[in-house]
Amino acid sequence: MIELSGVHKSFGSKQILRGVDLSVARGESFVIIGGSGTGKSVTLKCILGLIAPDQGVIKVDGEEVTQTGDRDAFLSRFGMLFQGAALFDSIPVWQNVAFRLLRGTLKRPHSEAREIAIEKLRRVGLSPDVADQFPAELSGGMQKRVGLARAIAADPEIIFFDEPTTGLDPIMAGVINDLIREIVVEMGATAMTITHDMTSVRAIADKVAMLHGGKIRWTGKAADIDSGQDPYVQQFITGAPTGPIETLR
Amino acid sequence: MTTGLTSNAVTRLLATIGRTSLGALAGIGRIVLFALSTLRHMVTPPFYLREFTQSLINVGFLSLPVVGLTALFTGGALALQIYSGGSRFSVEAVVPQIVAIGMVRELGPVLVGLMIAARVTASVAAEIATMKVTEQIDALVTLSTHPMKYLTVPRVLAGLISVPLLVAVGDIIGIFGGWLLATQSLGFNPATYLQNTVNFLEPSDIISSLAKGAAFGFIATLMGCYYGMQSGRGAQGVGNATKSSVVAAAILILAANFILTQAFFAI
Numbered sequence: 273m274i275e276l277s278g279v280h281k282s283f284g285s286k287q288i289l290r291g292v293d294l295s296v297a298r299g300e301s302f303v304i305i306g307g308s309g310t311g312k313s314v315t316l317k318c319i320l321g322l323i324a325p326d327q328g329v330i331k332v333d334g335e336e337v338t339q340t341g342d343r344d345a346f347l348s349r350f351g352m353l354f355q356g357a358a359l360f361d362s363i364p365v366w367q368n369v370a371f372r373l374l375r376g377t378l379k380r381p382h383s384e385a386r387e388i389a390i391e392k393l394r395r396v397g398l399s400p401d402v403a404d405q406f407p408a409e410l411s412g413g414m415q416k417r418v419g420l421a422r423a424i425a426a427d428p429e430i431i432f433f434d435e436p437t438t439g440l441d442p443i444m445a446g447v448i449n450d451l452i453r454e455i456v457v458e459m460g461a462t463a464m465t466i467t468h469d470m471t472s473v474r475a476i477a478d479k480v481a482m483l484h485g486g487k488i489r490w491t492g493k494a495a496d497i498d499s500g501q502d503p504y505v506q507q508f509i510t511g512a513p514t515g516p517i518e519t520l521r
Numbered sequence: 522m523t524t525g526l527t528s529n530a531v532t533r534l535l536a537t538i539g540r541t542s543l544g545a546l547a548g549i550g551r552i553v554l555f556a557l558s559t560l561r562h563m564v565t566p567p568f569y570l571r572e573f574t575q576s577l578i579n580v581g582f583l584s585l586p587v588v589g590l591t592a593l594f595t596g597g598a599l600a601l602q603i604y605s606g607g608s609r610f611s612v613e614a615v616v617p618q619i620v621a622i623g624m625v626r627e628l629g630p631v632l633v634g635l636m637i638a639a640r641v642t643a644s645v646a647a648e649i650a651t652m653k654v655t656e657q658i659d660a661l662v663t664l665s666t667h668p669m670k671y672l673t674v675p676r677v678l679a680g681l682i683s684v685p686l687l688v689a690v691g692d693i694i695g696i697f698g699g700w701l702l703a704t705q706s707l708g709f710n711p712a713t714y715l716q717n718t719v720n721f722l723e724p725s726d727i728i729s730s731l732a733k734g735a736a737f738g739f740i741a742t743l744m745g746c747y748y749g750m751q752s753g754r755g756a757q758g759v760g761n762a763t764k765s766s767v768v769a770a771a772i773l774i775l776a777a778n779f780i781l782t783q784a785f786f787a788i
Contacts, residue, residue, distance in 0.1 A: 343667040351663075358660035372664045375567065478533050
């Protein structure tokens with residue numbers, strides 16, 4: 273469903289992606305792991321067209337993302353949960369969740385959009401009284417849930433999760449992981465998650481890829497990650513301070 | 522040896538001048554392209570009425586107190602200066618006419634423009650820059666909403682429409698400030714002062730005032746949006762975007778004022 277081949281991206285003299293190749297099948301929960309600054313977020317943003325790659329081809333259902341004629345129609349297939357939730361401060365929670373349903377091609381009547389938003393909030397474990405609050409009034413965990421509700425509000429085919437558990441306590445992280453897994457299975461959506469949290473990987477992933485040095489270093493089933501022989505993957509999952517991955521001290 | 526060193530220093534100096542000039546030209550080019558893109562998005566759907574109404578309230582209505590107070594004090598001070606300076610030539614009687622022409626043609630639009638640059642440009646730049654660093658702009662794109670249409674167009678359109686109205690209010694309050702001081706402290710007759718003001722002003726004075734207001738409103742809001750969208754990362758990025766937006770808006774407003782004054786009143 274999603275295919276990347278030879279994707280390169282640099283910012284100034286800093287080369288982030290040096291030829292990323294990967295393939296995500298329909299309905300699969302695909303997780304990219306890798307250290308901070310290895311280009312995981314850049315990869316997601318290239319797929320969405322938020323950043324233009326310097327080289328390489330990115331296809332969704334065989335269509336090159338840079339060649340899509342109707343950008344709105346293309347983006348309406350996606351939902352995304354951002355690392356910091358990226359909720360709009362100036363509008364209440366329900367309008368954040370129903371943002372896509374209040375404008376554009378998916379526009380619904382106000383009351384119907386609100387009902388859907390409240391239903392999605394309930395789905396992520398938030399009560400309807402949160403609907404009229406503003407994002408700044410919510411805790412980090414609640415903001416992530418609202419971000420998740422917004423990502424699934426228009427029932428997208430593909431959902432991206434950018435560091436879904438960063439900044440959360442372990443219990444809340446576990447709750448978010450379970451929610452993501454349940455929702456992806458329930459909706460039959462294709463999911464792509466980027467994280468460096470191995471608990472997330474084990475809870476969410478069908479398939480895992482490790483990004484290191486701007487390239488995909490290893491790809492395999494989530495169940496095989498612990499038994500894999502790749503020294504980079506082993507160092508990453510065990511968190512060993514010494515190994516092939518250079519660390520600053 | 523000495524010639525070689527001098528030649529190197531000259532080359533370095535020329536390179537620095539070249540780099541700075543190219544950087545400045547590239548910056549101007551980016552701002553012009555941003556302005557053209559804003560104008561294009563202004564006339565193509567979708568239009569976000571709710572965001573436009575909110576911007577209208579923020580840019581126009583909520584700026585009324587600062588504009589009113591600035592104009593009131595400036596009008597009073599202007600009347601006093603003209604009276605004091607005019608007394609040297611025994612032409613104190615021209616206070617109403619000079620206050621009117623000074624406020625309407627020049628001080629009203631410029632002071633309102635600068636106040637909008639301080640209040641609105643800074644807040645727009647800080648808001649959009651914060652949205653950028655917290656990925657809210659990226660979130661807008663993923664939600665099939667064009668940031669130019671959702672963030673820039675409503676604000677710039679609100680500036681274009683509401684700032685001329687603010688200038689009109691500023692002109693009236695400035696003239697009122699002059700009238701208040703002249704009638705209470707300088708012994709002018711209230712009715713005659715107003716009569717002289719109304720008789721002296723010409724339609725072209727008022728048109729130029731409102732046209733300057735529209736231009737300054739466009740510049741002030743455009744700079745806020747542009748620098749907000751160009752913001753770097755973190756708190757420093759937001760701070761720099763805010764500072765640069767206010768500086769650029771103030772300079773461009775003063776430059777535009779000179780150009781428009783030339784266009785309207787050059788003899």
